[in-house]
Amino acid sequence: MDRRTRVLVIAVVVAFIAFLDGAVINIALPAIEADLGGGLSLQQWAVDAYLLTLGSLILLAGSLSDSFGRLRILRIGLVGFGVTSIACAIATDGTVLVIARALQGAAGALLVPSSLALIIATFPTAEQGRAIGRWTAWTTSAFLVGPIVGGVLVDLASWRLVFAINVLPIAVALAMMHPLGRDEPNAGRARVDxxxxxxxxxxxxxxxxxxxxxxxxxxxxxxxxxxxxxxxxxxxxxxxxxxxxxAPMLPLTLFRARNFAAGNLATWFVYAAFALGLFALPIFLQQVGGFPATLAGLATLPPTAMLVILGSWFGRLGGKFGPRFFMAVGPIVVAAGYLLTLLIDVPVEYWWQVFPGMLVVGLGMAMTVAPLTSAILGAVDPSRAGIGSAVNNAVARIAGLVSVASIGVIVAGELDVDGYHRVAVVTAGLLVVGGIVSWIGIRNPAPAGHPSASADTANSADRPRS
The missing domain is CATH 1.10.287 (Helix Hairpins)
Known part of the structure; x- marks a missing residue:
């Protein structure tokens, strides 16, 4: 295996580990609460302790990777993620689990930025786009297999295996990294914030x-x-x-670009809604609907499947016609999907109460995600695309963190039928706001050769979007 192929495989495995953990946890929450107690509060903390350290440290992790070497930071992150995964698996009470999850999030923050930085440092410029595309395609599959894997492990064995299973891919990644040797710290590194x-x-x-x-x-x-x-x-x-x-961890000058500022504001509302809806539904289906964990995982699979199947197609349409329409209409379509789930009642009938709404949610997500990412990254100078991507990733994670933390306020303490209906309405409301922000704030790039295109090129605060 040549060095570039090895680096790409390592980057995929590393990011897959981090994404898989986020994809399986929601399915395991009812089993964790049944074993350790703690009610809805523990379920919130099991998710938010991880998102808290992940979201708040991911920008710092990018700086550490640039300063101290990608391979070094990646190894530290992998070892830390493995140790904290074992700590989660053997947790004897809710407090230990929450502390372990917070430490796991801190380790996870080191993984994704370093894996992408390793690709950028290894592949020549002409090959980076294709390599990152392959990285994205493979890591996205974590969100497809995660709910199913999590459900099977919970139903057939124990929720503890959801965490313990991380050790296997971590060992594979560390073994594959050995032939790459070590990289030296950057002598000209900027100060760490x-x-x-x-x-x-x-x-x-x-x-x-x-x-x-x-x-x-x-x-x-x-x-x-x-x-x-x-x-x-x-x-x-x-x-x-x-x-x-x-040397700011969050360069505020990036927000001078209109599409970057508006796109990240839309990201806040849209991803807060994504996290809120997909946190509440699996818990509701298991604790109120009586679904086993595997079926609850399968029940929430249609949105991710449609995102994988249709996302690149809508991405091409966004590139052809501009992102504004898709970023405005897509979230509203997702909102309509969640409003369709207001049909949910007890007993839960999946095929007509849940499935239609999930299909509409998936269609809207596919319309939204790729054009949104393109608009945001196209709004910054290519030399700052890395930090631009990290900022947007952090915004999405922190939005999810806050929305999950707020669910107790929304459901008034209990996620019953009425509580889920309130969650669905709030989720839809957040999405509609995200769509409105996109329509008002986003501007499509000027066509090639248009007079405004050259003018925009000269202005780094509003450069043509790709």
Missing amino acids: WLGAVLGVVGLGGTVFALIEQGRLGWADPLVFVPALIGVVALVAFVLWERRAP
């Missing part, structure tokens, strides 16, 4: 803690409003620091 990372973690941690625990303690409890206040202050301090930091 440690203060920004700390402020980001404290800010998100405080607000998410308050959102989750208010359902149990109430907003007036000092254990809720004090973390909330600290979180808000830290987030404000984070933005102020990033404006003046010599």
Whole structure:
């Protein structure tokens, strides 16, 4: 196996590990709660502890990869992910699981940016697009097989295997990396924004803690409003620091590009909705509908399958006609799909209460995702595409983190039929807002040869989108 092929396979396996973990956890949540207790709060924390450290550290991880070497950071991330996966698998109570999940998210933050950076560093410019396309295609399959694998493991063995199984692909990746040797730290590396990372973690941690625990303690409890206040202050301090930091973790100048700013705002609403809807439905189907974990996983498969099948086609259409229409209409189609699931009642009849809505959700997701990504990355200079992608990834993860943390407020403490209906309505509302933001904020790139195209080229804040 030549070096480039080896690097691509390693990058796929590494990202697959991180994505698979995110895809299987929702299916295992009812079994985890049944074994460890903790109710809806534990289920929220099992997801959000991971997303909290992953979302807040992923930008820092990109800087560490650039500064200290891709292979070094990748190895640290893999070993850390393996150790914390075992810690999750042997957790004896909810507190241990949540702590292990937070550490697992921190390790996971090192994986995806480093795997993509390794591809960029290994492949010549002319071959990078094809390599990244193959990386995307293979890693997307994690979202297809994840719910099924998770359901089978939960039904036939134990939820603990959902975490323990990570050790096998990690061992394969580490063995394949051995012939690549070691890379040296970058002597000209920029300073790492440690203060920004700390402020980001404290800010998100405080607000998410308050959102989750208010359902149990109430907003007036000092254990809720004090973390909330600290979180808000830290987030404000984070933005102020990033404006003046010599090497900011989040370069705010990127948001001068209209499509980048509007696209990330749309990402916030759209991905908050994606996370909220796909968190609530598998739990509801198992705990209220009585579905086994495997069937609950299969029930939520149509959206991912349609995204894989139709995503590239809508991506080409977005490239031909511009992303604005698809980014505006796609989320509204997803919203219509979730409104169709308001037909859900007890007993749950999957084929006419759930399946039609999931098909419509999948169609809308396929319309949305590729044009949205293209619009955002096309709005920044190609030399900054890496950090632009990392920012958008972080926005999507943090939006999901906040929406899952807010579910207790939405369902008023219990995810029953009425609670799920409220989730579906809120999810649809977020999606409609995302579509409106896209219609108002996104601009299609000027056609080649159009006078505005050359003018835009000269302006890095609003360059032609590809």
